[in-house]
Amino acid sequence: MISEQSTGFPGYNSIIERDKATIGRLLKDNGYATAWFGKDHNVPAFQASQSGPFDQWPTGMGFEYFYGFVGGDANQWQPNLFRNTTQIYPFEGKAPGSWNLVTEMADDAIDYMTRMHQINPSKPLFIKYAPGATHAPHHPTKEWVDRIHNLHLFDDGYEKLRERIFANQKRLGVIPKDAKLEPWPADVITPWNKLSPEAQKLFIRQVEVFAAYAAYSDYEIGRVIQQFDDLGKLDNTLIVYINGDNGTSAEGGPLGTPNEVAFFNGLNKLPVEVQMKFYDVWGTDLTYNHMSAGWSWAFDTPFTWFKQNASRLGGVNQNMVVSWPARIKDKGGLREQFVHVIDVVPTILEAAGLRAPEVVDGIPQKPIEGTSFAYTFDSKNAKVPSRHKTQYFEMMGQWALYNEGWLLSTKVNRAPWEAFGPANPDPLNNQVLELYNLNNDFSQSTDLAAQNPQKVKEMKEAFIAEAKKYQVFPLDASVAGRIVAPRPNITAGRNTFVYTHPMVGLPQGDSPVLLNTSYTVTADIEVPAGGAEGMLLTSGGRFGGYGFYLKNNRPVWLWNMVDLERLKWEGTEPITPGKHKVEFDFVYDGKGAGTLAFNNFSGVGRPGNGTLKVDGKVVATKTMPKTLPMILQWDESFDIGSGTLTGVNDADYQPPFRFTGTLNKLTIKLDRPQLSPEDIKSLEAAMRTKAISE
Numbered sequence: 001m002i003s004e005q006s007t008g009f010p011g012y013n014s015i016i017e018r019d020k021a022t023i024g025r026l027l028k029d030n031g032y033a034t035a036w037f038g039k040d041h042n043v044p045a046f047q048a049s050q051s052g053p054f055d056q057w058p059t060g061m062g063f064e065y066f067y068g069f070v071g072g073d074a075n076q077w078q079p080n081l082f083r084n085t086t087q088i089y090p091f092e093g094k095a096p097g098s099w100n101l102v103t104e105m106a107d108d109a110i111d112y113m114t115r116m117h118q119i120n121p122s123k124p125l126f127i128k129y130a131p132g133a134t135h136a137p138h139h140p141t142k143e144w145v146d147r148i149h150n151l152h153l154f155d156d157g158y159e160k161l162r163e164r165i166f167a168n169q170k171r172l173g174v175i176p177k178d179a180k181l182e183p184w185p186a187d188v189i190t191p192w193n194k195l196s197p198e199a200q201k202l203f204i205r206q207v208e209v210f211a212a213y214a215a216y217s218d219y220e221i222g223r224v225i226q227q228f229d230d231l232g233k234l235d236n237t238l239i240v241y242i243n244g245d246n247g248t249s250a251e252g253g254p255l256g257t258p259n260e261v262a263f264f265n266g267l268n269k270l271p272v273e274v275q276m277k278f279y280d281v282w283g284t285d286l287t288y289n290h291m292s293a294g295w296s297w298a299f300d301t302p303f304t305w306f307k308q309n310a311s312r313l314g315g316v317n318q319n320m321v322v323s324w325p326a327r328i329k330d331k332g333g334l335r336e337q338f339v340h341v342i343d344v345v346p347t348i349l350e351a352a353g354l355r356a357p358e359v360v361d362g363i364p365q366k367p368i369e370g371t372s373f374a375y376t377f378d379s380k381n382a383k384v385p386s387r388h389k390t391q392y393f394e395m396m397g398q399w400a401l402y403n404e405g406w407l408l409s410t411k412v413n414r415a416p417w418e419a420f421g422p423a424n425p426d427p428l429n430n431q432v433l434e435l436y437n438l439n440n441d442f443s444q445s446t447d448l449a450a451q452n453p454q455k456v457k458e459m460k461e462a463f464i465a466e467a468k469k470y471q472v473f474p475l476d477a478s479v480a481g482r483i484v485a486p487r488p489n490i491t492a493g494r495n496t497f498v499y500t501h502p503m504v505g506l507p508q509g510d511s512p513v514l515l516n517t518s519y520t521v522t523a524d525i526e527v528p529a530g531g532a533e534g535m536l537l538t539s540g541g542r543f544g545g546y547g548f549y550l551k552n553n554r555p556v557w558l559w560n561m562v563d564l565e566r567l568k569w570e571g572t573e574p575i576t577p578g579k580h581k582v583e584f585d586f587v588y589d590g591k592g593a594g595t596l597a598f599n600n601f602s603g604v605g606r607p608g609n610g611t612l613k614v615d616g617k618v619v620a621t622k623t624m625p626k627t628l629p630m631i632l633q634w635d636e637s638f639d640i641g642s643g644t645l646t647g648v649n650d651a652d653y654q655p656p657f658r659f660t661g662t663l664n665k666l667t668i669k670l671d672r673p674q675l676s677p678e679d680i681k682s683l684e685a686a687m688r689t690k691a692i693s694e
Contacts, residue, residue, distance in 0.1 A: 010471045011472065026349065026356070256289070517671065
């Protein structure tokens with residue numbers, strides 16, 4: 001379970017316990033140099049700051065070197081980038097569009113492996129390489145966007161694309177000749193010919209940028225592999241290449257979005273005319289973009305649905321290519337055995353001739369749960385049955401069980417963009433169950449549940465057994481509600497925060513949260529004779545957040561409402577030289593995030609009134625008709641005295657925008673709403689009524 005949606009239950013707390021040593025640790029202990037490049041979505045949000053602990057970071061889990069970002073996704077132009085556990089900013093001072101992590105990551109990996117080879121050519125090497133692509137935001141270089149645009153691959157829409165992909169898959173022999181393609185889901189995704197010309201133009205732009213991102217990343221991965229060849233190591237290197245984002249993501253919603261942060265705050269259907277304002281800069285540093293879900297459905301061909309839909313093959317089935325020239329002689333051979341990602345570690349161990357240890361650091365190890373697929377490397381085993389017989393799938397209350405070709409799955413009851421309603425209160429039983437025989441039905445298109453009720457019953461019982469065994473219970477169908485659910489945080493239980501020294505880089509999960517609460521921020525400053533400007537406090541960035549700063553010696557508090565609107569409180573008079581107290585006070589008019597415990601969103605994103613003061617005198621007041629309910633831009637940090645990465649208002653400043661006066665002290669006081677006994681009774685009653693109606 002990713003940290004941002006973790007809960008306190010075993011299996012859901014986002015912690016990799018010490019009885020489960022990683023593949024990095026196992027190989028390091030057996031003489032390998034180990035490195036991790038790119039995405040690290042394993043560090044719990046509450047351990048991501050410089051106060052640590054660092055045992056859940058790559059360097060604490062057996063990877064001797066780490067170069068990448070911490071979190072689910074990152075701005076590829078200005079990422080929250082780390083070398084080992086230190087944040088770095090190699091893009092600072094570079095012209096927009098001239099630095100991109102996709103290329104820089106490949107360069108760093110090439111440099112690393114070359115150094116390791118030159119120092120000790122006989123030492124084996126293990127690299128985990130996880131680029132941001134093709135997770136949103138889709139950030140390719142202009143060169144790659146132009147290349148894809150000039151091919152005109154998508155001009156006739158997503159249905160035609162899907163048909164071409166399906167025909168090509170059959171022509172290449174990678175799917176059975178009798179595989180079926182289900183009808184286009186017109187009730188979920190608007191057919192192409194029903195879209196306006198402007199929507200078609202926008203959607204084509206979205207997918208061209210996505211395709212450019214995929215091609216760009218693929219090219220850079222190729223450079224890394226080429227370096228193995230140049231070093232004379234490719235022949236005896238095992239490469240496991242998995243391309244995708246679970247299934248293709250539909251987290252841009254049916255219309256796509258220029259800003260994924262907006263999506264995760266409930267704005268999942270931004271009108272085409274709003275999005276067209278970003279058309280010319282789509283995929284640049286001015287967008288945090290995602291594409292229309294119609295393209296996602298097409299890219300999951302021959303399957304249906306998307307990432308997050310764990311009961312459909314479109315949500316869990318990925319392409320995988322394995323290369324090992326010295327061992328695999330059936331170059332270009334096709335393998336169709338059932339394989340799961342948990343099978344990769346035992347395959348690596350078998351390839352390396354290693355046994356999984358029983359004890360690491362004195363701690364008995366849990367059994368490795370996957371099954372090696374090294375047996376498939378030999379052509380004589382091309383058609384043998386899979387050795388991985390049974391596998392459960394579950395995500396946000398949608399679940400499935402695979403067993404020797406049969407698949408029991410819940411009928412999809414929520415599209416990924418339907419994340420903000422009340423959750424299914426009983427996701428184990430409040431489901432329509434479907435049954436498929438994948439031995440004869442490759443694309444999961446013919447439901448056999450009605451003809452096989454006993455099989456359905458048996459497989460549900462088997463799912464329950466697997467779920468008990470692997471800590472899947474209790475099932476939880478909530479989605480957005482989990483984002484703001486209570487969890488460990490170094491700010492937990494604190495209402496007052498005092499800062500007396502400039503500080504940058506504090507992650508969202510380790511900093512005071514100003515959402516769904518009343519708060520007061522007070523800055524004790526000293527303005528020099530020539531005046532001052534610069535950042536006092538900021539959190540988030542260009543795509544969502546807030547800033548407290550002096551501009552032209554006037555105080556400003558600004559809320560960036562996911563780059564669609566900016567609400568600004570600004571003093572009309574310059575602050576005189578000397579010591580002053582600048583304060584922003586916000587009174588929230590809502591019950592707060594506590595309502596989410598009752599499957600109710602009524603307490604979040606509510607209005608409030610903000611007041612800006614200088615030395616106790618009100619200089620600006622304004623009502624916010626709505627507030628951000630869920631999250632700030634997650635790959636931007638909480639900074640004091642200056643800003644990092646992107647700013648919350650490009651029209652006013654560019655980071656770092658260091659404060660040129662003296663910030664003696666900055667104090668944040670929170671006054672979080674508390675539910676009254678009457679509130680709780682009302683919410684409980686509403687939850688019971690909802691459960692009965694379902």
